[in-house]
Amino acid sequence: MSPVVRESTSRSELVGKMLAFFKERGYESGERLPSERALAERFGVGRNALREALSTLSALRVIESRPNSGIYLRRMSTDSSFETIVLLTEMGSEPSMKEVKETLEVRWALEIRGVQLACERRTEADLDSLASVIDATRAVLSNKGNIAAQDTAFHMALARCAHNEMLVRLLNSFYRISESRRFALFADSGRGTISAAQHESLYEAVKKRDVKKATALMETHFASAVESWSEILGEEAPVETKPARKKK
Template identity: 45%
Template sequence: MTSSDDRRSLPPAAPLDERGNLIGRLLPFIAHRRLEPGDRLPSERELAERFGVGRGAVREALAVLETLRMVERRPNSGIYLRSVERQGSIEAMVLQAELGVPLAESEVREVVELRRIMEIQGVRLAASRRHTDDIQRLDTILAEGAWLVALGENLADYDAAFHLAMVEATGNHVFLRVVNAFYLMSRNRRWQYFADGMRAPLSHQQHVAMRDAVAAGDPDAAEAAMGSHLQSVEGYWLELLKRRSRGD
């Protein structure tokens, strides 16, 4: 049991906003220094001095990165960078995206490929397994989408809600959690995608086609509708990579 004296001797935990802010500064710092997997990070003391925070805040921020398998502590040696591509968690990619750390070109291509795999399989399973309440959920979301299109609003959050509801119709909750992580990771970019108001009506029409195919229990038609939808989105991502390679 911890005594009151022991509790008084413990350093206070860093506030959540301070910790998140520090992580948001640490990741670009690592990227700027071009540290490679296996490279040693500066010590806690050095990082605390560089960022003007206490060592406790640094320790907690590093603990978060360690939990996400982005760094590792080696006893009596220090803190080392892991290979995020090979050893990091999907949550690590979500965190990087939320903090504005861009994905590498290879990662963007792999995310696009993974989305196609997940969404195609998801919509086929949904067409085979859907229940009445799944279709009702999709209809509610589609009604909201039609309203947003009429108002000229950004469809980013609606788009995610529709696709997640489609995966929910598979009945596979682990699948839903994985796809949810993907949509969290791509949220900022999705807002930019739908900033072009011309994309909203077409996207909504494609969602309706997917819903109708799933409601009819037709996996092939559902896959075809999803394939057309993904082709539009993938074209955007590939054009984005071209602009990045040109330095636009």
């Protein structure tokens, strides 16, 4: 007997379930996936809903349809969209240590450039937003709470100071990926106190439009974050926060 068709399943929900299914079953790149009929029965959805989800997965470069052959999994580590990792994370699949390390490397470059642009482009309204987050952070710390949400809010407010929508969208995705692990990161109130103090220094530098100081502060701030992440991951520091000196 075929399963009951649940047309109420949203496309994003179905896409997330399919990604999790591919990962759990251990499909390899280039491997042929089950037919549309089999997938529709597996997830209890109609063919139209399934085809919409497959279209999304194709756009994310997770799968490819080969005429008169079937549906095949692409090399997700290099071919798939970054949004694929975000979708998997939001479905409850934690990113691997390698993925966390690599996102830190990319985030470092974005955060540095972001704070430089923030110094040049910030408005008074932007400063008010940063100050509001700082006040909220102080309130949470005074009650010995976890500032994971406030830490994210500060970095996103700082990114918006740059007035570059692409930068904001990219950093938002990075923070969505690390959301659960960030809560564990700030379970230690000492880390929260240090991070909050560094945020206040960054705010002052951006307020004064001091690009040089803001850049140095962000390098220090990110180096502290890397050290903390290393403790959480249980491995050596995953990224270099400063370029290596060239040998003379």
